[in-house]
Amino acid sequence: MTTLNVKTGPMLRYDTVDLNQYIYHAFAMIVTEDATSDYSITPNMQLRWQKATALSAATADGSTTVSEDNSSKQSQAIKLYQYHGAQGSFTFWRFKIEIPLADHELAVHYSIDGEAHPTSQSEAIKGMTGHTFFLPAKSQNFRWAGHSCNGFSASVDESDFNGPNPLWDDLLKAHASKPYHALIGGGDQIYCDKLVREPEMQDWNNQTDSKKRMAHPLTDEIRNCIDRYMFNHYCEWFGGGSFAKTIAQVPMINMLDDHDLIDGFGTYPDELMRAPVFNHVGSRGYFFFLLFQLFINDEIDGVSETSHPNRSMIIGGNGEYIPFRNHSLLAYLGPKQWILLADCRSERKIDQICSKPTYQRLFDAVRNLPPGVEHLIILLGVPLAYPRMVFLERALSSSINPFVMLAKGLSPGFTNNFNGQVELLDDLGDHWCAGPHKHERNWLVERVQEISLEKHLRVSYISGDVHAAGVGVFFGYHQHDPSLDPKYSLAVITSAIVNTPPPPAVISMLNKLASKKHRSLFYCGTKETMVPLFETDLEGKAQKDKYIIGARNWCSVEYHQETAELEFDIRVEKVRGGGETKSYAVKAPAPRWDIAKQHHHLLHSKNFDKEISMLTGQPIAN
Structure with missing residues (x-):
């Protein structure tokens, strides 16, 4: 033996x-x-x-x-x-x-x-x-669990949360009661930020002159250090604790976000992204993501969809800063539901999330879905609908803002080590609603709505990244029965299963911002807001902050055969580190509109709902 x-x-x-x-x-x-x-x-x-x-x-x-x-x-x-x-x-x-x-x-x-x-x-x-x-x-149809942010940020005291296991144990308990068929990772399945603490990285990391840091040579010692760290960290994180037990019992489908590479990769200025050391960190991070999370090696498997061993693979455009093509996935989750996991990191730069050729490949794949599919889930690492913080983005971007100048002098942690930029700015710049990405976001929403109408699909989004839970919603300008609205899309946020939530003051601010209805999609007849899902707190008491909740969480997803609805049940940790969760569920309705193809051109008009109602006799709900 x-x-x-x-x-x-x-x-x-x-x-x-x-x-x-x-x-x-x-x-x-x-x-x-x-x-x-x-x-x-x-x-x-x-x-x-x-x-x-x-x-x-x-x-x-x-x-x-x-x-x-x-x-x-x-x-x-x-x-x-x-x-x-x-x-x-x-x-x-x-x-x-x-x-x-x-x-x-x-x-x-x-x-x-x-x-x-x-x-x-x-x-x-x-x-x-x-x-x-x-x-x-x-x-x-598959019963599946969604999660994100499966790790701790470098500054977090893990003992405050009883380590990484509590919510994985909660998920395993649910699996033991009624098995899950898939485990879907929405990004940051691992945090590689502590790479900068390795001995060989110190000369680079401690260089206070950002220009000298960006010019730092990529030595063999640094190359070996990066691979050593990535390999050992993956082996430890994917091979230990309750997460390891889970992925031995529930098959994963994963997509990456920035921390799978390093904090903020893709959101920094071009000169930093192309700097030898930082660029190599992202490149090797992507290689190990493919290896440990997708179980593929491009040198063995190639990048041809027709011969790729992964039938779900969609090969997109060339990476912007890494020597890899975009790797997205479209997977079957049952006769009525499929999931599209979009790689929003390999081509990312300050003014782009995905290239147009990659979007076209994704749209073509969805258009080729078999008849009878009713629900399409689109996984995007960063939430598509989230409270706007444009004012903060503008303030932190300003080099002459006196608050920024003062904070830089008083707080060393206020700026990141990579290029001296305000630490929070890369997180804000990552968001779809950030200034440089806003037009791409709106364009994407329009294109997805067109496919939704054309293929008779109810599209729902699921994301992570923000260490909080919530649900956004897009809907037609004249609100009516969601089942009759091809623009109706939930945008579920489940984050984090391990990492710390934002401070209560930040959660309170986000809830105040979340109550607003946004006008950015009015031009195409679409409204958006956040769903008041959290009307009671974790103790069951009524609360004011109804839109965003700051506690660790994961999401259980199940298709209901009787109603054809897809239920997203966000399981939120009641007591920090306790592992016991409370359910907050929301349902995506089945697509029940009947709109002839000759009327599809009306989709992006403000009066689409009224005109279709007149043409079809379907009433608009008050």
Whole structure:
């Protein structure tokens, strides 16, 4: 029997379903230490599955006996990548998972042949008995969980929150009660900001002259340091604690945000983004994102969609500051729902989030969705609808603002180390509503509304980033029954599952700003505001701050067959570090409009709702 010293894994990643044959596609991955592993036999995975009613998630810990009459297959790993560092070499092994969907939900048990080396570090591999995950029936829509900001900022005292596990334990408890089929990461699945504390980074990081810092050479020592940090940090974070247990049982679908690379990557001036050291940090961060979160290596898998092992992959334009193409995903979540995960980081710069060629690739993919789909979820790392802070952005951008000048002198943390810019400014500049991105945002909303009408889809957005929860909403100028409104889109924000929320004063300010209805989309007949979802606080008492809540959270999402609604249930931590959550649910209605194609050109007019009502006889609700 072979021995494997598993440093990280197993981890599961869901791809999509081949609807021609109803074949479920996914992958598993482990990272092993070469010096203490036996590769005389290529690592092999055993898969067995049976009807899920015979096995609940509560008992699917690998110790459950699976009946002998179940179906089975095995999957031999491919060598995806080998990391070489001062501590030795480590191999990434990827296993392909292909299982036919059935007329009923399936419980799939998997295990890796051999035994774990006594020094194996991965939380998920201990015991080497295997794990179980769940596949929906052919006619069943996925039940899934959304999360973001799975890590702590560099300045946070983790003990104040009882560490990273409490909400992952809450999610696992919900999974044990009623299994999730997918775990969707909305960005910042890992925080790489502490890279700057590595010894080799100190000369660069401590350089007080921003111009000299940007000119700092990229030495071999710094190159090796960046790879070492990324590799070790991923192995520790994805291989430890309750998060590691979760991703061994619920297949991930992930998209990145800035902290998966480093804080604010893509939002700084061009000269910093192209500076040798900072640029290399982003490039290697993206490489390790692809490797650890998407389980791909472009050198092995290529960048051709027609031959890519990931059927959900959409290859977009070239990265603006990194040597990679845009990697977005479009995945099946059941007969009635799909999810589009847009890579909004690889092409990002101060005045661009995604390129027009990439948008066109995404729109084309959505237009090719099969008939019968009713709900499209679009994942954008940063919220599309969020309280405006334009006044703050303008104030902090001004070099002559006396407050900024005073704060720079009194508070060293007021500016970042990368280029001396105000620390908060990169966060504000990241937002879709920031001045340089506002027109792109509005253009995107218009295009998505056109596709929504054309494909008869209810579009909902889900995002993270802001360390708070809330729900924005777009709707037609003359508000009416949401089910009859192709412009009606929820914009769900679930953040953070681990990181700290903003201070109460900031949450209060955001709630005051959130009550406003914005005019920026009036020109195309669209209104937007925030949903007063949090009318009661975490103790059940009535509260004034109804729009944004500042506590750790995650989101449970389920399609309701009876009403065809998609429910987003935000689970908010009641007591900091306690892990127990309170539910705040909102539902996206099914698309029930019936608008002939010859009337689609009216979509962006202010009187669209009234004119369609006159043409179709559908009343406008008061």
